[in-house]
Amino acid sequence: MKSIRYVLFVVLMSLSAVAFAQSDAQKSFDKLKTLAGSWAGTYEGKPMQASLRVTSTGNAILHEMKGSEGPDNPITMFYVDGDRLLLTHYCDAGNRPRMVGKITPDGKTVEFDFLDVAGSTQAGHMHHAVFTMIDAHHHIEDWTYMLPGDKAEQAHLDLQRTK
Numbered sequence: 038m039k040s041i042r043y044v045l046f047v048v049l050m051s052l053s054a055v056a057f058a059q060s061d062a063q064k065s066f067d068k069l070k071t072l073a074g075s076w077a078g079t080y081e082g083k084p085m086q087a088s089l090r091v092t093s094t095g096n097a098i099l100h101e102m103k104g105s106e107g108p109d110n111p112i113t114m115f116y117v118d119g120d121r122l123l124l125t126h127y128c129d130a131g132n133r134p135r136m137v138g139k140i141t142p143d144g145k146t147v148e149f150d151f152l153d154v155a156g157s158t159q160a161g162h163m164h165h166a167v168f169t170m171i172d173a174h175h176h177i178e179d180w181t182y183m184l185p186g187d188k189a190e191q192a193h194l195d196l197q198r199t200k
Contacts, residue, residue, distance in 0.1 A: 069098055135153055161185055
């Protein structure tokens, strides 16, 4: 009888550990949630704003960018799907690339690699993104846009929290 109770105890403890263990995707998503707020920086010497907002009862993060010129206001959605952290970028090029994210072992960087794209890629598509958290008031975003002919264009945004 004692052996059955012991086995039952071990099984219940194992199930509890699995239930409370957080996936790497969820850890990455939770790290990105710390960026919720308004941010300012420059891109190619021009002012740029970014905002991140946790939405959908904590199940998604909306990232919006606005430059000082033109209607270029792409949005990006971050969300966990099963055991993957996904990003869908709604690009001003008219397409929607998806990327899969992973957090680095030091917990300071979430890097996204291209998965697939919906819509035309005739003008190119966003291909890679890296979010590096410096501290609570400073983060860096590096975006890679793939032009036709597989020519990469980089955007480096050094952002400071405004609220």
